[in-house]
Amino acid sequence: MAAHSLLRTVLLALTLVVLSTAFSNPLPCTGECIDTHDPSLIRRTSDGTYFRFATGGGISxxxxxxxxGPWKTAGEVLPSGSKINNPGADDAWAPDVHYVGGTYYLYYAVSTFGTQTSAIGVATSTSMDAGTWTDHGSTSVTSTTGDDYNAIDPNLIQVSGKNYLTFGSFWGDLYQTTLSSNLESWSQSTPYRIELNSTSPQPSEGAYVYHTGSYYYLFFSSGSCCGYDTSRPAPGDEYKIMVCRSTTVTGGYVDRNGQACTNSGGTLVLGSHGVVYGPGGQGVYDDIVEGSVLYYHYVDTNIGYADGDKVLGINKIDWSTGWPVV
Known part of the structure; x- marks a missing residue:
């Protein structure tokens, strides 16, 4: 490992130790809160019902x-699997849900662990209820072996009439492109990188772009995400939530120290603390009751370390410093 990478790893580990006592615990979650990997949260406009979607199977x-809460099971988005002709079509990942013009758009990824044979798909519904979702298949944002990026973990943000899709994991980390006006297909705009962590072993994934005040905030998950029940990474190398910000949605994103996000930058938002281990797979939501919140999954060490043990976490965000503090 290069001296720069080693020094950064040591400094990050020390930072995690110092900050671990500063994080607030998640808000209490009731009902069915376990087996929630890469959650997406949204409130239905018609009746105020909250919906939670998560990785796995046909997207729960x-x-x-x-x-x-209290959260209860309400079916699947894709009970017959995705229309995308890719390995992993029956096990869709990382849903990202948005309400646009009377329709709910749910973006998802189809892939298998450790490969670049990946595609980003989309399904739509006017109610989000099980049985009402129409799968439109691939957006044509795809990747294959040898590409600069991996087409997983999609996130949509609309800015000035354009539909920006941020995505990626490993293989060059995080990229951004645009979707067509129908929100269902790629605009053919060449993807460009907005984040790269060149240290090891620190992959970045799970991008979520959120706008507030004068800035666009790029949240992402860094570190080892999964399989903690069989092999846990070195302390500090497990999943954690990072952020950079920019005055434009396309970049350049920098961390609190001014380090470019494309040059291994990133400010820690939430790491392991207490019984909370490996938080990640995050998003941001403006709730009418709790205000601005960070939602994510984590391992509750009192419950178990398996991927199926991941729990929904929600923390209120304080933006008073210009940076998200939970």
């Missing part, structure tokens, strides 16, 4: 009267 649907 859970509903609740409030953002903290």
């Amino acid at each position: 649907i859970h509903t609740a009267p409030s953002i903290t």
Whole structure:
């Protein structure tokens, strides 16, 4: 490992130790809160019902009267699997849900662990209820062996009439492109990199771009995400939530120290602390009750370390410093 990378790893580990006592615990979650990997949360406009979607199978649907529960099972988005002709079509990943013009758009990824044979798909519904989703298959944002990026973990943000899709994991980390006006297909705009962590072993994935005030904030998950029940990484190398910000949605994103996000930059937002281990797979939501919140999955060490043990976590965000603090 290069001296620069070693020094950064040591400094990050020390930072994690110092900050681990500063993080707030997640808000209480009631009902079915376990087996929630890479969650996406949204509140239905018609009746105020909260919906939670998560990685796995046909993308599970859970509903609740409030953002903290009690959550209950409500079916799947893709009970017959995705139309995308890729390995992993029956096990869709990383849903990202948005309400646009009376329709809910759910973006998802089809891939298998450790490969670049990946595609980003989209399904739509006017209610989000199970049985109402139409799968449109691939957006044509795809990747294959040898590409600069991996087409997984999609996230949509609309800015000035353009539909920006941020995605990626490993293989060059995080990229951005645009979708067509129909929100269902790629615009053919060449993807460009907006984040790269060149240290090891620190992959970046799970991008989520959020706008508030004068800045666009690029949240991402860094570190080892999975399989903690069989092999846990060195302390500090497990999943954690990082952020950079920019005055434009396309970049350049920098961390709190001014380090470019394309040059291994990133400010720690939430790491392991107490019984919370490996938080990641995050998003940001403006809740009518709790205000701005960071939602994510994590391992509760009192429950178990398996991927199926991942729990929904929600923390309120304080933006008073210009940076997200939970």
